[in-house]
Amino acid sequence: GSLSLAVSLPTMLMGFARYSRDRSFGVIGQNRRFILFMAAGSLVGAFAGGLLLGVVPSAVLLPTLAAILLVSAMKVWRHV
Helix, strand or coil, rough: CCHHHHHHHHHHHHHHHHHHHHHCCHHHHHHHHHEEEEEEEHHHHHHHHHHHHHCCCCHHHHHHHHHHHHHHHHHHHHCC
């Protein structure tokens, strides 16, 4: 709740301040279409996950999420 907000808000503000100084946000303008697709996918995924939370037991959802994150991390690791 409020404790996580108290920790994450200053962290986000410092990150925005740091990256705005070195013009890292310029990449966003160059990849606007990709970012819009990623944002739309995140919103749809969050909505679907919220709906599944009451239907599918967390014993199934959590390992599924862990598997998705593991596969994503492996794909990122290979392309870096």
